[in-house]
Amino acid sequence: MTILHVTNRDGDIREIDAPDGRSLMETLRNAGYDEIEALCGGSCACATCHVYVDGEVASRLQPMSEDENDLLDAAEDRNERSRLSCQIKLSAGLSGLKITIAPES
Amino acid sequence: MSKSDHFDVLIIGAGHAGAQTAIALRQQKFEGTIGIVGDETEHPYERPPLSKDYFLGEKTFDRLLIRPESFWRERKVSLMLGHRAVSLDADARTIFLQDGAKIGYGDLVWAAGGRARRLSCPGFDLGGIHYVRTRADVDALLEDAEAATRVAVIGGGYIGLEAAASLSKLGKAVTLFETADRLLARVAGAPISHFYADAHRRRGVAVLTSINIVEVLGEQDRVFAVRSDHHTFPCDLVIVGIGIIPESEVLAKGGAKVENGVWVDAHGATSLPHVYAAGDCAAGESQFADGARLRIESVQNANDTATSVASSIMGAPRPYAATPWFWSNQFDLKLQTVGLCTGHDEAVVRGDPETESFSVIYLKQGRVIALDCVNNVKDYVQGRKLVELGLSPALSAIVDSDIPLKNLLPPTA
Numbered sequence: 314m315t316i317l318h319v320t321n322r323d324g325d326i327r328e329i330d331a332p333d334g335r336s337l338m339e340t341l342r343n344a345g346y347d348e349i350e351a352l353c354g355g356s357c358a359c360a361t362c363h364v365y366v367d368g369e370v371a372s373r374l375q376p377m378s379e380d381e382n383d384l385l386d387a388a389e390d391r392n393e394r395s396r397l398s399c400q401i402k403l404s405a406g407l408s409g410l411k412i413t414i415a416p417e418s
Numbered sequence: 419m420s421k422s423d424h425f426d427v428l429i430i431g432a433g434h435a436g437a438q439t440a441i442a443l444r445q446q447k448f449e450g451t452i453g454i455v456g457d458e459t460e461h462p463y464e465r466p467p468l469s470k471d472y473f474l475g476e477k478t479f480d481r482l483l484i485r486p487e488s489f490w491r492e493r494k495v496s497l498m499l500g501h502r503a504v505s506l507d508a509d510a511r512t513i514f515l516q517d518g519a520k521i522g523y524g525d526l527v528w529a530a531g532g533r534a535r536r537l538s539c540p541g542f543d544l545g546g547i548h549y550v551r552t553r554a555d556v557d558a559l560l561e562d563a564e565a566a567t568r569v570a571v572i573g574g575g576y577i578g579l580e581a582a583a584s585l586s587k588l589g590k591a592v593t594l595f596e597t598a599d600r601l602l603a604r605v606a607g608a609p610i611s612h613f614y615a616d617a618h619r620r621r622g623v624a625v626l627t628s629i630n631i632v633e634v635l636g637e638q639d640r641v642f643a644v645r646s647d648h649h650t651f652p653c654d655l656v657i658v659g660i661g662i663i664p665e666s667e668v669l670a671k672g673g674a675k676v677e678n679g680v681w682v683d684a685h686g687a688t689s690l691p692h693v694y695a696a697g698d699c700a701a702g703e704s705q706f707a708d709g710a711r712l713r714i715e716s717v718q719n720a721n722d723t724a725t726s727v728a729s730s731i732m733g734a735p736r737p738y739a740a741t742p743w744f745w746s747n748q749f750d751l752k753l754q755t756v757g758l759c760t761g762h763d764e765a766v767v768r769g770d771p772e773t774e775s776f777s778v779i780y781l782k783q784g785r786v787i788a789l790d791c792v793n794n795v796k797d798y799v800q801g802r803k804l805v806e807l808g809l810s811p812a813l814s815a816i817v818d819s820d821i822p823l824k825n826l827l828p829p830t831a
Contacts, residue, residue: 343486352717354464358745383795
């Protein structure tokens with residue numbers, strides 16, 4: 314079981330149980346976070362699934378690709394915790410990950 | 419539907435624009451009733467993967483859903499799927515469906531998209547001819563493609579090229595036919611056209627331009643060749659990607675101003691009261707085309723025009739001013755577009771197309787109006803500001819790929 318702590322744009326925090334093998338973007342979208350637009354459907358072609366990642370397990374995430382890094386430059390409010398949620402594949406090892414949905418750009 | 423219904427907001431079309439209208443209304447705390455009529459039977463889904471990930475079996479259909487099925491129930495959005503709107507009485511604020519049912523509305527959002535333009539030449543109705551617009555189209559195509567070995571793709575636009583790439587990856591011998599003298603003639607500049615023709619050929623697709631397919635030949639109701647004026651090309655499957663026709667007849671008959679799409683103002687309002695339009699079928703004036711009225715067929719446009727319509731319905735109108743962007747994946751080539759290249763007078767190549775990572779910058783009287791970036795996310799991201807600010811950097815700086823595009827921005831940008 315992969316438990317994620319998700320903070321939405323209103324600041325509400327909720328725990329969600331994520332299925333393995335899906336991306337963080339799909340997991341957030343399926344959990345009803347409609348702030349996640351993910352317009353390109355997860356093909357790393359836009360920056361509309363921007364989140365901040367936090368917590369001890371955040372260091373276990375795969376490092377971002379150059380494309381992801383470049384696309385995040387298009388996101389306002391980018392910081393050192395920024396990721397595109399479509400590029401994060403979830404697994405049990407990531408239980409406890411804290412996610413905050415980035416402000417609307 | 420057997421009984422007469424009424425929704426405060428009735429949305430016709432369950433694609434990207436229709437779905438986003440409902441999502442945005444609920445996000446903006448709209449408390450009235452919302453109904454969506456869609457002529458397909460599926461819940462709202464993403465169309466772009468139909469020619470790519472879904473086509474290749476890399477993504478199952480449930481992963482294409484714009485929102486999970488439960489979302490629509492939880493947000494109290496009534497989906498009326500498998501139904502088609504056939505007429506509009508704007509005075510009575512009523513939509514009539516094909517099965518005779520009628521639905522009243524407070525506000526109507528026309529987001530019916532477009533239908534694939536069909537072949538009209540002799541043989542157009544033979545078995546083995548396919549389109550790529552809906553899930554049903556692609557499921558039928560894939561079933562038919564299993565036994566096929568030689569595929570003719572008619573149309574060298576994005577859909578034709580993406581289908582050609584996918585079929586080639588599935589091991590088919592693919593020949594692509596384009597009537598114009600170059601690929602993507604309607605949507606991109608010549609350097610992009612030539613690059614994609616070469617790139618497809620390098621990967622085994624036969625690309626033929628300036629060639630008009632005048633007949634599809636068959637026996638026992640099944641295609642066996644396509645024919646131009648001078649040659650016959652054997653094939654056992656045909657994919658047609660020759661554009662879409664906007665679904666606007668119902669609105670035109672209902673009295674709305676329609677000409678290559680439903681005319682809308684900056685807030686998505688049509689010429690009829692309480693009737694809005696969004697997405698592929700809506701034609702608005704674009705500040706990214708010097709105010710020209712045009713239809714844009716993209717997810718970005720569907721999504722952002724829908725959000726704008728939702729704001730109008732909420733009484734807090736926000737004019738549609740989003741920067742156009744688009745992407746197309748073919749083989750290992752990722753194209754990203756920002757701006758609209760319509761009306762460019764110069765297409766400047768930045769970087770070396772031979773490396774398969776480069777950009778084309780479109781200028782109009784020296785001003786940057788759009789970029790096409792192939793495997794070059796940096797230029798795509800950094801070039802966006804050049805388009806939005808309408809800058810006119812020196813040509814020598816634009817072509818020098820050692821100079822990051824962000825260095826061409828004024829210090830305050």
